[in-house]
Amino acid sequence: MLTFEAFLIIFFTLMALIITVSIIYNTVRLGISPMPSSxxxxxxxxxxxxxxxxxxxxxxxxxxxxxxxxxxxxxxxxxxxxxxxxxxxxxxxxxxxxxxxxxxxxxxxxxxxxxxxxxxxxxxxxxxxxxxxxxxxxxxxxxxxxxxxxxxxxxxxxxxxxxxxxxxxxxxxxxxxxxxxxxxxxxxx
Ligand SMILES: C[S@@+](CC[C@H](N)C(=O)[O-])C[C@H]1O[C@@H](n2cnc3c(N)ncnc32)[C@H](O)[C@@H]1O
Known part of the structure; x- marks a missing residue:
């Protein structure tokens, strides 16, 4: 049985992974990252x-x-x-x-x-x-x-x-x- 702490760690790790993959995918697809101007x-x-x-x-x-x-x-x-x-x-x-x-x-x-x-x-x-x-x-x-x-x-x-x-x-x-x-x-x- 998962503890609440383990659930939170898995949840936030998955979220971070999804965000990273989404940004990398779109950067490759569009030819530029969403890096803001200074x-x-x-x-x-x-x-x-x-x-x-x-x-x-x-x-x-x-x-x-x-x-x-x-x-x-x-x-x-x-x-x-x-x-x-x-x-x-x-x-x-x-x-x-x-x-x-x-x-x-x-x-x-x-x-x-x-x-x-x-x-x-x-x-x-x-x-x-x-x-x-x-x-x-x-x-x-x-x-x-x-x-x-x-x-x-x-x-x-x-x-x-x-x-x-x-x-x-x-x-x-x-x-x-x-x-x-x-x-x-x-x-x-
Ligand atoms: C370097 S960022 C600039 C962000 C913002 N304009 C600034 O100056 O801080 C360029 C953005 O253009 C987006 N982009 C690139 N090609 C695009 C397209 N064909 N249609 C819509 N957005 C696009 C990228 O996803 C990225 O977020």
Whole structure:
């Protein structure tokens, strides 16, 4: 017969195993882990978001909600949308949204490549080079209303940033601000 302590140890070990396997599986599947941007990178991304218009902000790969939650608090009158495919990070951000009562935040468990960008004004992301290429293609091919893109660390191929800030964090990562409207003027290839 199992003691209560033994039951708890088995339960928490199994939970830790499920969480680890789920995160590793999604990291391999999506090509990136749910590692959040650094605190300084967030602050820089929000500083750049201040320089955009007042429309909807979408985080492509919103992870645990580390960026969408402070953004939703900072801009209570803007709609904030996150897309996240990895189950546990998505669930965590959903729970935090409910707990904090953030009515202007929506987090979809959905592939951001399939996202409808008709209502989007600003895109933010912290991804990897292949994803930036696909986003560049999506912006080029779709008639969206996206005006700005803010990217932590990875440049948007074929587009010229209007501002680049070197973040004073461990990675010394650049954060890019792109103006997307008038595509032909801003493309440099
Ligand atoms: C490095 S994290 C960035 C999290 C957050 N945006 C931040 O800056 O802290 C990238 C996230 O993108 C998610 N992701 C990658 N490809 C995706 C896709 N096609 N659709 C939705 N989410 C995706 C990953 O699961 C991961 O959580």
């Amino acid at each position: 605190h300084k990178a967030y602050r820089t991304m929000m500083q750049l978001a201040d320089e955009t218009d007042s429309g909807t902000i979408i985080d492509f790969g919103s992870g645990w909600g580390n960026l969408v939650i402070p953004i939703a608090k900072r801009y209570p009158h803007r709609q904030i949308i996150g897309y996240e495919l990895s189950y546990l990070p998505w669930l965590t951000s959903r729970l935090l949204k409910q707990l904090l009562g953030l009515k202007n935040l929506t987090v979809h468990r959905q592939d951001f490549y399939q996202a409808d960008l008709s209502s989007a004004s600003v895109l933010v992301c912290y991804l990897f080079p292949q994803a930036m290429q696909k986003i560049s293609d999506k912006l080029r091919l779709e008639q969206s209303n996206v005006n700005f893109l803010i990217s932590n660390n990875f440049a948007l191929p074929s587009w010229q940033p209007i501002k680049t800030i070197q973040v004073d964090d461990f990675y010394k990562s650049p954060v890019y601000l792109y103006k997307i409207s008038n595509k032909s003027e801003n493309e440099y290839i």
